[in-house]
Amino acid sequence: MAKINPDASKFIDNYIEKLPNFSREIVQQIRNLIQQANNKVKEDWKWNIPIFQLNDMVCGFAGFKKHVSLTFFNGAAMKDMHTLFSKDCSSKNSRTIKINSIKDINEKQFLNYFKEAFLLSENGVKKEENKEEILIPKLLENALNKNKIAKQNFENMAYTYRKEYALHISDAKREVTKHKRLEKVIFNLEKNIKMHEKYQ
Numbered sequence: 001m002a003k004i005n006p007d008a009s010k011f012i013d014n015y016i017e018k019l020p021n022f023s024r025e026i027v028q029q030i031r032n033l034i035q036q037a038n039n040k041v042k043e044d045w046k047w048n049i050p051i052f053q054l055n056d057m058v059c060g061f062a063g064f065k066k067h068v069s070l071t072f073f074n075g076a077a078m079k080d081m082h083t084l085f086s087k088d089c090s091s092k093n094s095r096t097i098k099i100n101s102i103k104d105i106n107e108k109q110f111l112n113y114f115k116e117a118f119l120l121s122e123n124g125v126k127k128e129e130n131k132e133e134i135l136i137p138k139l140l141e142n143a144l145n146k147n148k149i150a151k152q153n154f155e156n157m158a159y160t161y162r163k164e165y166a167l168h169i170s171d172a173k174r175e176v177t178k179h180k181r182l183e184k185v186i187f188n189l190e191k192n193i194k195m196h197e198k199y200q
Contacts, residue, residue, distance in 0.1 A: 004053065008045040015050060015063075023063035025102050030061050030070060033107060037114035054121040059114070068099045072117050076158060079116065082109040092156050134162055137169045139178055143186050150189035157194065164195035 005011065016027055027050075034041055034052050041058070044051040051060040061070045072078060075085060075095025085095040097113075099105060136144075144151040154162060165185055172178040188195075 004042050005045040008043045008050075011045040012043055012050040015048075019063040020065070022101070023068050026068045026099050026105065027061055027063055029102065029105055029107075030068070030099075030110070033105075033110050034059065034114055037111050038118040041118070054118050055124075056121055058117050058121050066100065070097045070099060071095070072097075072113070074117065074120055077120055078113070081112060081116075082106075084109065084113065092158055134159070134166050135170070136166050137178075139182055140166060140169045140185065143182055144189075147186055147190065150186050153189050153192040161194045165189070168195065 012031070016024055016031070019027065031050070038054065040054060042053045044053050044057070046057075046060075049060050049062045052058050057073045059070065059072045061068055071094050073094050076093050078095065080095065084097045086098045144154055154165065168185060169178055169181055172181055
């Protein structure tokens with residue numbers, strides 16, 4: 001486990017106190033549920049937000065003007081049994097739940113997520129080995145190697161999003177079409193836009 005900030009709980013108390021009323025109520029309940037889910041959890045303070053650790057960083061939350069984000073750092077290995085993870089906040093390993101109101105919190109469901117996340121931390125996250133390897137078209141690979149920002153965003157995306165972009169290029173039958181698609185793909189990746197987001 002990484003070194004924990006000894007003043008983390010005080011920082012978290014101050015952080016929560018400064019939040020707007022609606023988000024303060026949400027994060028207070030989240031904090032309580034995290035502690036209910038596992039009495040061995042350690043509170044930490046990183047990147048100016050509350051973080052919760054067991055054997056490693058398990059989850060953290062952040063309050064914004066209109067919502068609260070609850071991020072599970074190894075969420076990609078979780079089952080998402082109640083389909084709470086937001087599709088627009090996924091990265092390669094983490095998954096996030098967006099909470100817009102205290103009414104969005106179903107205590108039983110959230111406890112299920114916290115308990116699963118803590119169990120993964122205790123047992124060690126097992127990397128998925130059953131997913132087929134993504135075949136990156138040479139055209140896309142070459143373009144990514146020439147664009148550091150696009151490549152970094154692509155590599156940080158979840159498996160599904162990377163596969164969508166790879167197939168979008170390889171499925172084109174004509175070379176002209178492939179190059180047109182490639183130009184749009186690199187443009188989207190530079191802005192960290194996922195395949196499904198461009199249609200929203």
